[in-house]
Amino acid sequence: MALRTADDYLDSIRKRSLRVFYRGERMDSVVDHPIAWPAANCVAEVYRAALAPETASQLAVDSPLVGEPVNVSNILWRSRDDLIARIKWERLLGRMTGRGALRSPGLDAINALAVITHRCDRERGTAYHERLLAFVARIQREDLAVSGAMTDVRGDRSRRPATQADPDLFLRVVSRERGGVVLRGAKAHQTSAVHCHEHVVLPMTCGPDEGAWAIACAVPSDAPGITHVYARQPSDSRRAEGSPLDAGLPAFGGCESLMIFDDVFVPDHHVFLCGEAEYTQELVRLFGSFHRFCYGGCKVGIADVVIGAASLIATANGVRDRSAVEAKLTEMVQLNETMYACGLAAALESAPTEAGTWIPDIALANVTKLNVTRFPFEIARLAADIAGGAMLTLPSQADLEHPEIGPAVRKYMAGHPDVPTAERMALFRLLEFLTHGAGAVYFLHESLHGAGAPEAMRILLRREVPLAPFEAAARHLMAR
Numbered sequence: 001m002a003l004r005t006a007d008d009y010l011d012s013i014r015k016r017s018l019r020v021f022y023r024g025e026r027m028d029s030v031v032d033h034p035i036a037w038p039a040a041n042c043v044a045e046v047y048r049a050a051l052a053p054e055t056a057s058q059l060a061v062d063s064p065l066v067g068e069p070v071n072v073s074n075i076l077w078r079s080r081d082d083l084i085a086r087i088k089w090e091r092l093l094g095r096m097t098g099r100g101a102l103r104s105p106g107l108d109a110i111n112a113l114a115v116i117t118h119r120c121d122r123e124r125g126t127a128y129h130e131r132l133l134a135f136v137a138r139i140q141r142e143d144l145a146v147s148g149a150m151t152d153v154r155g156d157r158s159r160r161p162a163t164q165a166d167p168d169l170f171l172r173v174v175s176r177e178r179g180g181v182v183l184r185g186a187k188a189h190q191t192s193a194v195h196c197h198e199h200v201v202l203p204m205t206c207g208p209d210e211g212a213w214a215i216a217c218a219v220p221s222d223a224p225g226i227t228h229v230y231a232r233q234p235s236d237s238r239r240a241e242g243s244p245l246d247a248g249l250p251a252f253g254g255c256e257s258l259m260i261f262d263d264v265f266v267p268d269h270h271v272f273l274c275g276e277a278e279y280t281q282e283l284v285r286l287f288g289s290f291h292r293f294c295y296g297g298c299k300v301g302i303a304d305v306v307i308g309a310a311s312l313i314a315t316a317n318g319v320r321d322r323s324a325v326e327a328k329l330t331e332m333v334q335l336n337e338t339m340y341a342c343g344l345a346a347a348l349e350s351a352p353t354e355a356g357t358w359i360p361d362i363a364l365a366n367v368t369k370l371n372v373t374r375f376p377f378e379i380a381r382l383a384a385d386i387a388g389g390a391m392l393t394l395p396s397q398a399d400l401e402h403p404e405i406g407p408a409v410r411k412y413m414a415g416h417p418d419v420p421t422a423e424r425m426a427l428f429r430l431l432e433f434l435t436h437g438a439g440a441v442y443f444l445h446e447s448l449h450g451a452g453a454p455e456a457m458r459i460l461l462r463r464e465v466p467l468a469p470f471e472a473a474a475r476h477l478m479a480r
């Protein structure tokens with residue numbers, strides 16, 4: 001099968017019996033529920049793009065593992081070119097959907113595990129790497145959507161797994177049974193988990209006495225004992241109102257869930273680390289850095305849409321040719337291309353690993369994400385400046401179309417005569433969605449916290465880029 005159609009993907013998710021709660025009720029279909037549809041359709045778009053003639057060359061590549069073309073979301077990186085290509089296709093999908101690739105946490109998880117399982121096998125005589133490769137071959141062959149589940153709920157942030165008031169606040173192995181392990185706990189903020197076939201579960205950093213929490217494995221999304229609590233997002237209920245104009249971007253979106261493991265059995269052949277706590281810190285470093293790296297593409301693609309919408313609004317407002325507007329748009333482009341350049345640089349400086357895979361430059365990956373924690377906020381501020389107040393004070397679609405008040409709304413919401421009023425209003429709503437509505441979860445909040453809060457990057461940078469060589473350079477010049 002190797003490349004599924006979007007319809008086949010959506011049907012395969014419809015057939016799964018998942019336990020999902022939304023606003024205190026069971027969500028009957030994570031595909032057809034109006035709140036969930038845009039996120040399901042966004043994952044489907046990654047499938048569509050891999051088969052569409054105009055994008056297939058970027059989204060599908062030959063896999064040496066299975067000997068046929070597979071989706072780039074499931075590959076192990078085999079070259080510098082794979083990593084450069086990743087930044088480009090992430091940007092493409094961000095631009096196509098206003099959200100992004102959605103299968104990326106799973107991609108980062110399998111690539112981080114490829115390095116760690118190989119190292120663990122060599123040093124400890126375990127047999128994890130072959131298991132991982134068998135899993136990767138299966139997800140490639142069946143074109144499965146895979147989530148990357150690392151973030152534990154973590155209770156008191158000052159406490160480690162073993163010293164929490166409740167040991168389940170970090171996902172852990174509660175028992176080892178013949179042929180597998182049993183997991184209990186919860187992972188927070190799980191992107192697209194309800195729309196995935198498999199979850200790749202990763203541990204956070206564990207101390208030497210915290211082997212029970214050092215678990216990495218793959219779990220099918222419909223495994224008995226898994227429950228999702230589907231997150232609310234700003235303006236999400238607009239999607240259920242049947243007013244596409246008010247929704248801003250009705251076609252696409254994202255979703256996160258609180259994923260609860262209530263004694264979930266995982267067979268041994270899906271376990272990739274179990275108790276080897278000494279490898280968890282490096283696993284976190286790699287997974288976190290790989291995911292930070294990809295923001296140099298996906299957030300850039302969303303920013304492309306924000307910049308485009310701001311430019312079109314300036315046209316609709318009749319001020320597109322003014323130098324002050326041009327300066328703001330130019331600044332937005334500069335900030336955006338800086339994020340992109342850093343992502344590309346991390347790919348250009350990539351290096352091979354002992355596992356035969358390639359990884360981006362870790363320092364530059366973290367600088368990429370540090371830029372991303374700030375620049376989208378500035379781009380959003382400049383877009384709001386250009387848009388003016390109407391972006392957040394606009395009448396509704398029902399008022400626009402109302403027989404009594406509609407003509408007045410159309411008359412008074414008019415801008416430049418060449419731009420229809422409804423189009424001007426749709427532009428405001430799109431920008432509102434991306435910077436203040438459900439889209440802001442991804443353009444702004446995920447830019448800040450996704451793949452770790454900014455401090456995680458600073459801590460890593462302090463380790464990755466020692467200042468001693470810079471001090472030596474200063475001393476050297478002083479002595480001349």
Ligand SMILES: Cc1cc2nc3c(=O)[nH]c(=O)nc-3n(C[C@H](O)[C@H](O)[C@H](O)COP(=O)(O)OP(=O)(O)OC[C@H]3O[C@@H](n4cnc5c(N)ncnc54)[C@H](O)[C@@H]3O)c2cc1C
Binds near residue numbers: 150191446
């Ligand atoms: C939209 C979105 C999608 C996401 N998708 C995924 C996903 O698919 N998979 C996944 O595994 N994770 C995902 N995440 C989780 C993401 O990695 C975390 O949000 C991030 O690591 C921050 O953790 P937190 O949210 O628990 O915040 P916290 O860790 O509570 O951070 C809040 C603040 O407290 C500070 N802080 C925390 N601990 C300490 C401490 N000990 N000392 C001093 N300061 C501290 C932080 O620096 C930060 O400033 C997603 C997050 C978002 C927002």
